[in-house]
Amino acid sequence: MHQITPHEILSYLGIVKTPVPHMTKEVPQIPVFIQQMAATIAKSAGMLDSDQMTVFFHEMLSAKRVYVAGAGRSGFIAKAFGLRLLHLGYDVYVVGETITPAFHSGDTMVVFSGSGETHSIVSLSGTAKELGGTVCLITASPDSKISKIADCIVNLGDLTGYYRKDKDPFEIRQLTGEYRSVSSVFAPLGTLFETMALVFCDAVISALMEAKKAEIFDMQRRLTNVE
Numbered sequence: 587m588h589q590i591t592p593h594e595i596l597s598y599l600g601i602v603k604t605p606v607p608h609m610t611k612e613v614p615q616i617p618v619f620i621q622q623m624a625a626t627i628a629k630s631a632g633m634l635d636s637d638q639m640t641v642f643f644h645e646m647l648s649a650k651r652v653y654v655a656g657a658g659r660s661g662f663i664a665k666a667f668g669l670r671l672l673h674l675g676y677d678v679y680v681v682g683e684t685i686t687p688a689f690h691s692g693d694t695m696v697v698f699s700g701s702g703e704t705h706s707i708v709s710l711s712g713t714a715k716e717l718g719g720t721v722c723l724i725t726a727s728p729d730s731k732i733s734k735i736a737d738c739i740v741n742l743g744d745l746t747g748y749y750r751k752d753k754d755p756f757e758i759r760q761l762t763g764e765y766r767s768v769s770s771v772f773a774p775l776g777t778l779f780e781t782m783a784l785v786f787c788d789a790v791i792s793a794l795m796e797a798k799k800a801e802i803f804d805m806q807r808r809l810t811n812v813e
Contacts, residue, residue, distance in 0.1 A: 623781065630743045630782050641738045642722055643790060646671075647797055649694040653714070655681035656698035657707055659780045664698045667787040673808050674791065674800055681710055691718030699723065700779035701749050702730025711735045724786070726779040742782045748775060 646652070652671055656664035664680070671678040679686045681695075689695070695714040699707045702725045711721050711732050723736035726744040733739050744750055794800070 623778075626745055626778060627782055627785055630745060630778075631785075633743050634786075635741065638738070638740045642740050643793060645694060645720060645722055645738055646696075646790065646794060649720075650677065651690075651693045652676050652678045653681050653686070653689060653693060653695045653719075654678065654698075655695065655707060655710055657704045659776065660698040660700060660783070663780055663783045663787065664696070666784060667696065667698075667791075670788070670791045674794060674798065675804070675808065689714055689717050689719055693717075693719045694722065695719050696722045696724065697732060697736075698725075698783055699730075699732055700726040700744075700776045702727040702732040708732055708735070724783050726776075740786070742779060742786060744779070746778050748778070 652668070654664040654668040654671075655661070668678045668680055693714070695711065697707050697711055702723065708731045711723070712735055714721050715735050720738075721732075721736045722738045722740070723732050724740050724742065725733065726742055726749045727733070728739055728741040
């Protein structure tokens, strides 16, 4: 039977601190992942369809009331986009909030869904369409249920293959050269879509600012002042 030592008793009582195991100061791979994310975003940006972006931009330029929606992390990106639209002076609402008003004919719905198949987002997209609104989809899956509903689609691409539901195991993809050795942990799940969606939307905001000749001062006046 193990005999409890005086040091263990003092350690338990907090009088003597238990030594912390040695930890390396090196932070493995993080700079590599940052560089790979930046490179992947740049590659994705070069593959975007200019016609799709033009249609979406003009839709946002002429929109009167905008509703944004998304599930999970995509929902956070939707809110971030909505907030910047608010700063630009748009009437913008987040679907699902208790204070969100009724959607009407002529309103614009911008939905974020990497898969384009999320049940709740499919349902509200269909409802918006039935009410006479315009539905814009930001996605990584241009052939999806929501894409069949949407009036305009911006396909941000799916370079990691997450939304294609690849059947081949990682080892086979590695042998065929599809992924680098760090790809099994690089941008897991829908990370790349969500990051690309945020960057894309911020770029759209910059384009809208330029088109509307918006001043930073005017945007600052719309920042919350009750925090």
